[in-house]
Amino acid sequence: MEARQFFHDSEIPQSEAERPLIIVGNGPAGMQCLVELRRRGFTAPVTLFGEEDWAPYDRVKLSTFLSGSTGFDDLTNLPAELDADVEHLVGRAIIEINPTRRWVEDSLGQRHPYSRLVLALGSEAHIPGIPGTELSGVLRFRDMADAQALMARRLRSTHTVVIGGGLLGIEAAHSLCRFGTNVTLIQHADRLMNRQLDSEAAGMVADSLARAGVDVRLHARVKSVEGRERVEGVRLADDQVLPCDTVVFATGIAPRTALARRAGITVASGIRVNASMQTSNPYIYAVGECAQFQDRVCGLVMPALQQARVAAANLAGDAVSYVPVADSTWLKVLSLEVFSAGLFSDEARGLVHRTLVYRDREKGIYRALMLRAGRVVGTVSVGPWPERQQVLNRISDGKRLWPWQIGRFALTGTLGDHSGQSVRQWPVATVVCQCRGLTKGQLQGYLDQGVSTVTSLKQASGAATVCGGCEPLLDSLCGGEGGIKRTVPGGRALAVIACLSALLLGLALWLPPPAPATSVLDMSLFEQVSRNNVWRQWSGYAVLIASLLLLLMSLKKRFPGLPLGGFSGWRIAHVALGAVALGLLYWHTGFSLGENLNRWLMLSFLGVGVMGIAAALLTRLQASMPALGRLRQGSTWLHILVCWPLPALLAFHILSTYYF
Template identity: 35%
Template sequence: MRQKLVVIGAGMASGRVLEHLLEQNPEAYDITIFNAEARGNYNRIMLSPVLSGDKTYAEIVTHDDDWYATHNITCRFGEHVVKIDREAKQVVGQNGTVDYDKLLIATGSAPFIIPVQGKDLQGVITYRDLDDTNAMIEAAGKGGKAVVIGGGLLGLEAAAGLAERGMEVTVLHLMGHLMERQLDESAGFLLRRDLEQKGVTVMCGASTAAILGETHVEGVMLEDNTGLEADLVVMAVGIRPETRLANDAALDVNRGIEVNAQMQTSDPDVLAVGECVEFNGALFGLVAPLYDQAKVVAQTLLDQPAVFVSKELSTKLKVTGCDLFSAGDFAEGEGREDIVFRDPGRGVYRRLVLEEDCLIGAVMYGDTTDSNWFFGLIRDKTEVAEMRETLIFGPSFQGGSAADPLLAVAALPRDAEICGCNGICKGQIEDAINGGAHDLGAVRAVTKASGSCGTCTGLVEQVLAVTLGDDFVLPTSQPVCGCTDMTHEDLRRMIKSQELKSMPAVWQACGWKTSCGCHVCRPALNYYLLADWPVEYHDDPQSRFVNERKHANIQKDGTFSVVPRMWGGITTPDELRAIADAADKFAVPTVKVTGGQRIDLLGVKGEDLPAIWDDLNKAGMVSGHAYSKGLRTVKTCVGTDHCRFGTQDSTGLGIKLEKALWGSWTPHKLKLGVSGCPRNCAEATCKDIGIVCVDSGFQISIGGAAGMDVRETELLCQVETEAEVMQVVMAMTQLFRENAKYLDRIYKWMAKVGLDWIKEQIDDLENRTALAERFELSQSIYRKDPWAEHVKKADSYQTLGDLTLEAAE
């Protein structure tokens, strides 16, 4: 007879328990799972890329609704558990009671809130889950200043993500250097330097005295009376095990819920797993031991012998694009000696701590290639006296000279840990490869290696290369999605070579695994068809991201952001009056000047969108496409019209460019800048395409970025006339449209094809002219203001107010 298992918490640890349980005996239990969040298991490690905009929530979901349904799991998501009745063996939820034979508590941890004045103000948030992430995304959409309290991993990821979204960010850290638990002072200094180069201000030794404001946060006051302005405060000062339900149920609780080696609490029918657990006085925050616990829980539930053992842990983190590694004990002490390597120019730092001829600690920053080898030496207490002179340089240099880097991987023993998150060693990966897993995806599917934080991906590929030899080919790109084995590049080549001009034609020709694609591939496929066949193919609005379908950026509270276009940042009194009148008429709560020289109306109700755009259209204003994968802005300075340093009419050129390019669809957002002189007031050298005016003409450069990846543009060409600038920019945009992978910015695409190849295409006058002509053809078909088009449809309605978003679509 099947027993009843109730799980409280749908996080990564309990999710791994269910995977093990269902793999070994899917008939053992009827499973019910509660979760306070209104969703199931997703990869919380990847919330930072969601915050920065590099990933969507859908991309980090581990168990979707279909997974739970397939395994007949009863989901009570969005429902809090009120109490655990151990005597009746029942879990009491907000919406009713569930009986259990076995209970698993996986309540995780709760963020620590420092008890200062103002902690409950609106705009003070923590960073633990998707709701917190969405709150930060909403706040960043309004711009302004953010203060992040806490210089640990979560705090720095929050700071980087908010900076990526355009906020001015200051990190306050109480200790003397960042991430002091994982890094020594020197590595912490390098991390701080890199963050500051990315635009994040860091204040160490900073103690928060109060958070200021009446109803909404307005600033932060430090103990030394330093005041900081703030529109958002993120508290990331630490976490504590969430033990309230266990306490109320009279289970043994110290700092966490106490468990034995079988992960049982003081009640043998109640188990616990994850960050809420305490074992032998230790708490657990890294994912690797949580997954070890999950395996033991599943075995215990199936009455199989199992023992959880705390292991030596390493921390291998990727914070804001900076590689970090630390393991063991790196504190100073009597009888210990350090070996240190510093290369400030490359931002590389290594420190090894030795005691009695053994490596007991390691800190690495900037280059963590050999981290697994060093960790193995620490874990196995290997004597390193004979290799001491070359130890700092890693396994490739043992014997006194540099060797093929793959030899270091080949030299790793089979029990060397490769994937710390999932506890996967080299031998398990080799067994999977020898069993037929001959690419990264297959290895990940069999072993889960590289499937969590992803930092070990390169190492897994090296194990593949060593094991398969010449049979291994490093993939240049991953499949578009699970619907097909084709890469973006293969898919696009097929669309062009076979002249496929509709989605069904592509699905049939490619042997799609599903009949009509998914949320990942449909937007990409729609874009490729639109860019390659602008005349024959008709845009499919339902295959666009939601903001593009709504023609506005959706905010967390369900309202929308309205951004009218201001050509080259130039406006008129009439336009300003129209914006002010619209803000008054529709009670717009926030009016914000954007970094792209425009005005953003935030908080517009969905039902008011057609009407507010009707008013703005009548004033001659069109959509700024702030929501689109297309041209956003052309930022300009005043050039020769007003500036004594201006060499050309940068404002006029910027307006011409924006009017030529607006409404175009591109693989990713496209930002331009035109500076009237090399002083670069329009920041042209960090745009996707930048033009700097000089006495002899115009320097056109490409591939800039000013987000988490800060990149300076590289020179494409120099021309003498505005007409040449217009042609080059249109040709460059079309080259990008026709060749880049969907959701790649220009700098990412440029890294794949090479600047030299791009220059060849643009320098060829005949090819450049043809590209510009194809761009203009596409523009003649698709360049239109979406709201002007919608308003035309209002003629069949009695009043404009009857034209809802749904009717418009």
């Protein structure tokens, strides 16, 4: 029989200074609360309780652990704040809270007094109330114990049914089918990850899952788990029976509230908290998946960590209020990067005014922006997207998109925010690590203190230790290849051609035109050709053909599937042909502006040339001076805009020449 030790109430110290702050739960929210307390100079004693027998681990990586691509040591990431001054008790569940006397009792029967109490209890796997869930072979996928049970089961299972098409269900199905097991994934909704993706993005995930060998069943509902003592199959709502020997439930979560409810703390769906993360008892706080702020219980890591920071700030004496941000999901599913935030789902499309979509099926890229009154209110994407963090910032700050940004997104899938910039050039208030809520200014503070590498910055700040999606941004901030050390393929050739073109164009415009000869014998070769109607006609044709070729070559970036080399080679050829076109134009006109529409035509030609030269030079210079990114974008767009009148002006010029 297990010994139980109790303190009498008289033995509980009453001095506030003798009572530690207690955090119940060593998951992401509890650990973040501890880290933030220490960073804010909170030096009082802290006791940290963990119910599981494991050291704190990264739940986000459980699926990679299940698949065998990540070891247990890679899951643990103990912060420096978890030092000898913190009493860390693992395998010690808290079973009772006495709010009046301010102590908690653990599973060994020991009572621990507290000055303040933080409940980071998390949630537990939700198992639907259907017959057969008690049979042997019914598992869940939520924590380390579940992952180990699945690892032991995967080698002997011949057919596994995974119920639940959320992230955990998808990852479990994919991990299990890698070991020769037939896997069926059942989702009651019309698409996978229906809370994180829209129909098109979810379809791309489903296709990838099917290619991996998983049988995906949508619009399906499990009526019961069949079998006598162990699982033999699942019965669907249409009475179809799928034979199987293992059933894995990944059907959502339920906040852990029983402990708070027994203590008389106000509970609804979760433990009710105010903007300071205080419960109905002012000495008790709640954060993460067990807490309910207003009418919402968070089920994602990012808001849980944000709540932990707010609670720690108030415990340290700073008045900070919790302001929910737009829910965002930034994950890697089946090697696909999926991202969503704000109003993005099919059901929310009625709340937006316009949806912008960019697709590149060959590269597996899908990006959608939801706009309301010209502002980004939601987004969803599949595939790599370097601008994800900037898009999240746009949802937060509510800035309007300019028309050229909308056009750029439709053509290239990018908005151009901070394009080509090192993170060093970003505003200090820009969020870099969304999961931890760390801004560029906060991370720069660590660099100013002597941190110099991405690894040390991750350890010091905690950035990129949850989902890892912002690690390239940290590399950029530290001056890595993702930042200022950017190279432009063919940049030197661009610069040489642009400089020569600028020099010759400048000389042609600066030098006075040659005076007309007084006799035929004194005429120069240029004047003889320029006054010859046949030569003038052919030089005009050459300018027209060069202009059409330049227009066609500019489409290479819009249609990357075109053959004959990559974009960088076509860009060099485009600039070289532009220089030739300027020479032909000089041969045809001597850069004489002419009158009426001819004057506008010449000005348009010269404007296109000048802006093209500027864009080429800035493209090369941007590699070493990222701050020129916006200037380069502006010159490129001006180069395109000045082209617009050319077709109409050329048509009028040709018609007027032949008509008269």
